[in-house]
Amino acid sequence: MPIKAPATGEVDRATRLRLYQLMVELRDFEQRAYELFLENLVRGTSHLALGQEAIGAGYGVAMRADDYTFCTYRGHNHTLARGASMGAALAELMGRGNGMLHGKGGSMHLTDVKHGAMGSYAIVGAHLPIAAGAAWSAQVRKSGQVAVCFFGDGTTNIGAFHEALNLAVVWKLPVVFVCENNLYMEYTPIEAVTAVKHPAADRASAYGLESILVDGNDADVMYEIARQTIGKARAGGGPSLVEALTYRHGGHSRADPAKYRPEAEVREWMARDPIKVYRRRLLEAGIGEAELRDVEARAQQKVDAATDEARSGAPATVDEIERQVWSDGSATWRN
Amino acid sequence: MAELSYREAIAAGIAQEMARDPMVYFIGEDIGAAGGVFKATVGLFERFGPDRVRDTPISEQAIIGAAMGAAMTGLRPIAEIMFSDFLATCWDMIANQIAKTRYMTDGQVALPLVIRTANGGGTRFGAQHSQSLENWAMAVPGLKVVAPSNPADAKGLLAAAVRDPDPVLFFEQKSLYGVKGNVPDGEHVDTLGSAKVLRDGKDCTIVALAAMVPKAMQAAEQLASDGIQATVVDVRSLVPLDTRTILNEVVKTGRLFTVEENPRLCGWGAEIASLAADECFDDLDGPIVRITTPHVPLPAADVLEDAAMPSVERIVATVRKSMR
Numbered sequence A: 001m002p003i004k005a006p007a008t009g010e011v012d013r014a015t016r017l018r019l020y021q022l023m024v025e026l027r028d029f030e031q032r033a034y035e036l037f038l039e040n041l042v043r044g045t046s047h048l049a050l051g052q053e054a055i056g057a058g059y060g061v062a063m064r065a066d067d068y069t070f071c072t073y074r075g076h077n078h079t080l081a082r083g084a085s086m087g088a089a090l091a092e093l094m095g096r097g098n099g100m101l102h103g104k105g106g107s108m109h110l111t112d113v114k115h116g117a118m119g120s121y122a123i124v125g126a127h128l129p130i131a132a133g134a135a136w137s138a139q140v141r142k143s144g145q146v147a148v149c150f151f152g153d154g155t156t157n158i159g160a161f162h163e164a165l166n167l168a169v170v171w172k173l174p175v176v177f178v179c180e181n182n183l184y185m186e187y188t189p190i191e192a193v194t195a196v197k198h199p200a201a202d203r204a205s206a207y208g209l210e211s212i213l214v215d216g217n218d219a220d221v222m223y224e225i226a227r228q229t230i231g232k233a234r235a236g237g238g239p240s241l242v243e244a245l246t247y248r249h250g251g252h253s254r255a256d257p258a259k260y261r262p263e264a265e266v267r268e269w270m271a272r273d274p275i276k277v278y279r280r281r282l283l284e285a286g287i288g289e290a291e292l293r294d295v296e297a298r299a300q301q302k303v304d305a306a307t308d309e310a311r312s313g314a315p316a317t318v319d320e321i322e323r324q325v326w327s328d329g330s331a332t333w334r335n
Numbered sequence B: 001m002a003e004l005s006y007r008e009a010i011a012a013g014i015a016q017e018m019a020r021d022p023m024v025y026f027i028g029e030d031i032g033a034a035g036g037v038f039k040a041t042v043g044l045f046e047r048f049g050p051d052r053v054r055d056t057p058i059s060e061q062a063i064i065g066a067a068m069g070a071a072m073t074g075l076r077p078i079a080e081i082m083f084s085d086f087l088a089t090c091w092d093m094i095a096n097q098i099a100k101t102r103y104m105t106d107g108q109v110a111l112p113l114v115i116r117t118a119n120g121g122g123t124r125f126g127a128q129h130s131q132s133l134e135n136w137a138m139a140v141p142g143l144k145v146v147a148p149s150n151p152a153d154a155k156g157l158l159a160a161a162v163r164d165p166d167p168v169l170f171f172e173q174k175s176l177y178g179v180k181g182n183v184p185d186g187e188h189v190d191t192l193g194s195a196k197v198l199r200d201g202k203d204c205t206i207v208a209l210a211a212m213v214p215k216a217m218q219a220a221e222q223l224a225s226d227g228i229q230a231t232v233v234d235v236r237s238l239v240p241l242d243t244r245t246i247l248n249e250v251v252k253t254g255r256l257f258t259v260e261e262n263p264r265l266c267g268w269g270a271e272i273a274s275l276a277a278d279e280c281f282d283d284l285d286g287p288i289v290r291i292t293t294p295h296v297p298l299p300a301a302d303v304l305e306d307a308a309m310p311s312v313e314r315i316v317a318t319v320r321k322s323m324r
Helices: A013-038 A053-062 A076-081 A086-093 A127-141 A153-157 A159-170 A201-207 A219-234 A263-271 A274-284 A289-312 A318-322 B006-020 B044-052 B060-071 B084-104 B134-138 B151-163 B212-225 B243-253 B268-279 B302-308 B312-323
Strands: A068-072 A117-121 A147-152 A175-181 A212-215 A240-245 B002-005 B024-028 B053-055 B076-083 B114-119 B144-146 B168-173 B180-183 B196-199 B204-208 B230-234 B237-239 B256-263 B289-293
Touching: A013 A053, A013 A076, A013 A086, A013 A219, A013 A274, A013 A289, A053 A076, A053 A147, A053 A175, A053 A219, A053 A274, A068 A076, A068 A127, A076 A086, A076 A117, A086 A289, A117 A127, A127 A147, A127 A159, A127 A175, A127 B060, A127 B084, A147 A153, A153 A159, A153 A175, A159 A175, A159 A201, A159 B060, A175 A219, A201 A212, A201 A240, A212 A219, A219 A240, A219 A274, A274 A289, B002 B006, B002 B151, B006 B024, B006 B044, B006 B151, B006 B168, B006 B180, B024 B044, B024 B060, B044 B053, B060 B076, B060 B084, B076 B084, B084 B114, B084 B134, B114 B151, B134 B144, B134 B168, B134 B237, B134 B268, B144 B151, B151 B168, B151 B180, B196 B212, B196 B243, B204 B212, B204 B243, B204 B312, B212 B230, B212 B256, B212 B312, B230 B243, B243 B268, B256 B268, B256 B312, B268 B289, B289 B312
Parallel strands: A068 A117, A068 A147, A147 A175, A175 A240, A212 A240, B024 B053, B024 B076, B076 B114, B114 B168, B144 B168, B204 B230, B204 B256, B256 B289
Antiparallel strands: B002 B180, B144 B237, B196 B230
């Protein structure tokens, strides 16, 4: 597989520790969300990104504080990677009044605007044009901000993907489109329903963009490609389309045990677990076992504290139902 | 007062707001150098330049998505969808994204944007370029819905829509683009959610919207010569809905007729009829009657289209029969 691995150069020790810490936090959060689901405390559906942490972490660490993140219903990690509160996120999953959206959005819509997390979008493809719009705004305001838009492989077959790519190139917008190719469009292998082998990278040339295919399970690679693509956008060089190969450790959503995946494939990708791979690399680079254990312990403490915060919240209040349809805070449609 | 056509009033409204607020940007297909396919944006490109008046590809999802992303990050965009029928191609952006994001994020995101679109029939364009679709928008919580009936309202309500902090769908009736009327000089800003009583009568209340307003007014004139004095209310804004004005006029006359260009089922008139039945039952002296297009796609041929849409004659005949 011709994976274009950007020169990882010298990712410094502090950045590497940050990448590791963020990936471990995202992993622990998703696992905790799953445990709370088994306790029947998390309701509805949720789409975990276990195994895909390197992409969110790589971009999260490379982004400027005022850059914009747009993500999908599988968006816990991208939202948290911008610094959103874990406690508020778990509380939202649990339908609590202290939830990030006061119970009105749920797992598929985590948003934290003050941290640049501009929303999790649950209709496939919709947020690509929206991210382009935020980039257009940054461009005309000359703010230097960049919009980064994460989406799955299945999105490359919907019209909004193509409309957004074309507009972003024509208007030379500061936006980075990041396709997380986890090989499955929900339950169906992406290659069974796509005209080209690499659903995003092979389409890049249709928009005059460089074809970029990277190992989405390698945190150094993701950090480096994030720096390059964000840097290009910020410098006025226009959009990029990145395809990052990765793998979901679980099914599409709560309802999916993912029995359709060949065992050998699952084994291969579990061995490429981005956190295991990165831990080994850091040890080889001379970072001590004790330091990594300390990072892991702190991540666990953070998730435990977030869990306590979420559990302590009262259920969302019914007063919320008729609030915030409009900017005056009301839901009033008549006088 | 200056006499402007409805299309000139639209352009004047956009120009007024773009001159006032540098954060107002305008995007759409053929809106720039071409001046819009309905010539409702003539002169804007020359005055404000290609950065603020931007032509787009035929990509309605990209147009509306871009407007949303821009609105949530500091701009006040106006986006044009050439024919309201094309709203169907970007309805996800409007109904799922724009309408719901403020609510789902409990107010973290504000979306001050306007979607302008040419709406309605009477132009022999056939069923995919003639629909009156304001009811689609009215049915989705989170969208404001405006449809002016004359040049002064077109300018004033458009200005109000641009200044409104929430998303507004602004329906311009194609058959009215050439209609002329007096528009106040200088800055003109109207109020969303205010209906207007255009004519006072003691016998019945006719409630109409957009192109049906001039028809209702003509019908009222004819009815007067028969001795039926009709009040005519121009709804102007479906969301917010000025129920106070509308229901007050219903109570005064005891009879309610709605005139809707849209097909029969679930039209805005049904909502007003329901409100009148709920809240003015004791004041009603007879059945509420809705005058609509039959529940069919609009046909193209002139004789068919004219017969399908509510006409002055049909309004007169319906009111007369019901008031007998």
